[in-house]
Amino acid sequence: MTATTGSGRKRRAYAPRVPVEQRRTELLDAALHLVVTRGHPAATMDAVAEQAGVTKPVVYGVFTGRAELLATLLRREQGQALRQLRALLPARLDQRLAEDPGALITEVLEEFLRAVREAPNRWYCVVMPMPDMPTELHRAREHARNLALRGAEGIARRLLRTVDAPPGLAPDILAHTVVTLFETAARLVLTEPDRFRPERFGAAIRAAIELADRP
Numbered sequence: 313m314t315a316t317t318g319s320g321r322k323r324r325a326y327a328p329r330v331p332v333e334q335r336r337t338e339l340l341d342a343a344l345h346l347v348v349t350r351g352h353p354a355a356t357m358d359a360v361a362e363q364a365g366v367t368k369p370v371v372y373g374v375f376t377g378r379a380e381l382l383a384t385l386l387r388r389e390q391g392q393a394l395r396q397l398r399a400l401l402p403a404r405l406d407q408r409l410a411e412d413p414g415a416l417i418t419e420v421l422e423e424f425l426r427a428v429r430e431a432p433n434r435w436y437c438v439v440m441p442m443p444d445m446p447t448e449l450h451r452a453r454e455h456a457r458n459l460a461l462r463g464a465e466g467i468a469r470r471l472l473r474t475v476d477a478p479p480g481l482a483p484d485i486l487a488h489t490v491v492t493l494f495e496t497a498a499r500l501v502l503t504e505p506d507r508f509r510p511e512r513f514g515a516a517i518r519a520a521i522e523l524a525d526r527p
Contacts, residue, residue, distance in 0.1 A: 336374050338364050340385050347385070348433045352444045355382060379448065386449050389437045390456040396427045397460070405467070410474040414521040418514045421494060425510035428498045432505075439498045457491070464491050 330338075342363035346355040357378055361368045375381040400423045402408050408416045428435040438453070445453070465487035472483055500508040 332374065335366075335370070336384075339366075339371055339374055339381065340388055343381055343385050344389065344433050344437060347382075347442075348436045352382065352442060352446060352449070357381070379446070382446065382449055383452065386437065386452050389434045390453070392431075393434060393438045394456065394459065396431075397424065397463075400424055400427070406470060406474070409467070409471045413471050413475065414517070417490070418517045418521075421497065421517065422510045422514040424494060425497055425501050425513060428501050429505060429510070432502055435498055436502055439495050440502065461487050461491055 339360055342360050343355045346359055346363055355378070357368055357371050357375075360381065361371045364371070371381070375384065400420050402416070438456070465483050468483035468486040468490070471477075472481060472486070497508070497513050501510065
């Protein structure tokens with residue numbers, strides 16, 4: 313219910329008391345919506361309070377300031393994104409790599425893109441270029457990308473050992489190529505979801521592998 317002041321102006325009602333973790337989640341969700349729809353500069357403490365339907369002191373009761381709020385948001389989205397990626401890897405990874413690495417990459421890419429479609433705001437925050445991103449958040453995102461690259465390079469080394477690859481096929485180059493492919497595919501799925509569907513990427517990779525296998 314909204315109260316009315318003596319001058320006739322409407323005053324926002326007090327937000328009901330909820331557990332701190334629930335309030336934190338609500339505020340982070342509000343900040344994420346603002347970042348994705350209007351950019352990082354729009355995610356002010358006032359705007360987050362308005363989006364969440366609370367007063368600004370409620371926001372300051374959870375976060376000391378905008379920098380902490382945005383840093384916490386990015387850590388949350390990156391952490392959840394990395395957990396999604398780890399869940400995509402099969403239990404028998406080495407065996408799958410030895411049996412059919414092309415099929416494995418295709419399968420993981422399709423599943424990854426479906427995960428992107430299921431949580432578009434999260435992945436928009438993680439992979440989309442944002443020129444207005446504060447420096448500290450840019451550094452945090454680069455750190456998360458480097459973690460993904462190291463993981464991809466480790467898998468690439470295991471793959472190259474199983475297929476007796478030529479020396480020129482370096483694992484770090486392969487890792488950068490795969491991570492860039494996944495990032496680019498995610499951006500296309502986010503910006504043009506009707507045109508760039510996960511199964512189209514899978515079909516394209518399968519066709520490219522088939523072409524490469526021709527004598």
